[in-house]
Amino acid sequence: MAQVIDGKAVSAQIKEELKGKVAALRTEGVEVTLAVIQVGDDPASSVYVGNKKKACAYIGIRSLSYELPEKTSQEELLALIHELNGREDVNGILVQLPLPAHIAEEEVIGAIAPQKDVDGFHPQSVGKLCIGQPGFVSCTPAGIIQLLKRSGIEIAGKECVVIGRSNIVGKPMALLLLRENGTVTVAHSKTENLKEVTKRADILVAAVGKPRMVTRDYVKEGAVVIDVGIHRMEGNKLCGDVDYENVVPVCSAITPVPGGVGPMTIAMLMNNCVESVGLQGK
Numbered sequence: 270m271a272q273v274i275d276g277k278a279v280s281a282q283i284k285e286e287l288k289g290k291v292a293a294l295r296t297e298g299v300e301v302t303l304a305v306i307q308v309g310d311d312p313a314s315s316v317y318v319g320n321k322k323k324a325c326a327y328i329g330i331r332s333l334s335y336e337l338p339e340k341t342s343q344e345e346l347l348a349l350i351h352e353l354n355g356r357e358d359v360n361g362i363l364v365q366l367p368l369p370a371h372i373a374e375e376e377v378i379g380a381i382a383p384q385k386d387v388d389g390f391h392p393q394s395v396g397k398l399c400i401g402q403p404g405f406v407s408c409t410p411a412g413i414i415q416l417l418k419r420s421g422i423e424i425a426g427k428e429c430v431v432i433g434r435s436n437i438v439g440k441p442m443a444l445l446l447l448r449e450n451g452t453v454t455v456a457h458s459k460t461e462n463l464k465e466v467t468k469r470a471d472i473l474v475a476a477v478g479k480p481r482m483v484t485r486d487y488v489k490e491g492a493v494v495i496d497v498g499i500h501r502m503e504g505n506k507l508c509g510d511v512d513y514e515n516v517v518p519v520c521s522a523i524t525p526v527p528g529g530v531g532p533m534t535i536a537m538l539m540n541n542c543v544e545s546v547g548l549q550g551k
């Protein structure tokens with residue numbers, strides 16, 4: 270029987286730990302504060318922002334909400350970020366992506382002070398991850414490492430294959446698995462003989478963005494399968510990049526969708542907010 274890796278339970282455990290840290294910081298006079306900026310009112314973004322603010326409230330992190338109109342100019346957004354960068358009472362700054370087409374995302378991400386970059390998307394954060402220095406790490410891959418570790422799954426020495434090379438998931442995932450001493454392969458849309466590559470994996474991470482693409486013929490017997498994908502299907506049902514029912518019989522452990530990787534992303538964002546406190550003024 271495959272072990273079902275319970276992201277809800279692990280994220281709840283992390284949130285409880287963070288609650289304690291936030292309360293301890295408060296007794297020292299520090300109120301952990303996250304500024305959340307949303308431009309426009311994309312419904313999916315509104316749901317994500319709402320969930321992040323709820324998690325803040327649960328843990329005791331103060332959230333400052335900036336809901337800007339769709340027509341906000343890049344200059345106006347950058348001015349707000351500069352103001353927040355300079356505020357001593359703001360520890361973390363999060364700009365919900367995607368931004369409207371007239372705003373250059375990379376300009377905005379690059380404007381966030383690296384010590385407040387709780388999403389881990391700033392080029393300095395990515396560079397530090399690459400050369401093994403401490404810094405903020407993109408929340409979804411950081412959450413996957415926590416899921417693996419807290420489920421007792423060994424990474425060191427294992428063959429790890431990541432399907433997907435996005436800046437937010439695939440690439441940082443590969444770097445983190447490497448940091449944990451995995452032997453890492455990154456597969457992507459141009460990879461030839463994909464199934465042969467993925468069948469080498471002891472740990473297979475699917476971050477491909479294609480509903481139920483990964484079937485059992487991509488999976489080695491006994492592999493650990495991590496499903497990053499989230500897709501809303503007919504009847505409002507959620508599914509991942511992995512064909513769960515088909516893969517369960519051959520793997521040793523698997524993350525479900527929902528309830529696997531998804532809840533870890535917000536938990537790690539909260540973790541980054543708490544960690545940002547130690548970086549202020551540096």
Ligand code: NAD
Binds near residue numbers: 409432479531
């Ligand atoms: P993306 O579209 O930016 O990247 C997908 C990657 O998959 C690309 O690098 C591409 O090269 C690769 N790819 C596409 N088709 C392929 C194919 N046929 N074979 C092999 N590789 C192929 O997506 P992303 O932002 O990395 O997200 C991936 C998935 O994870 C999406 O379903 C997204 O919704 C989900 N996601 C979930 C969370 C979470 O919190 N659980 C967070 C971020 C993204």
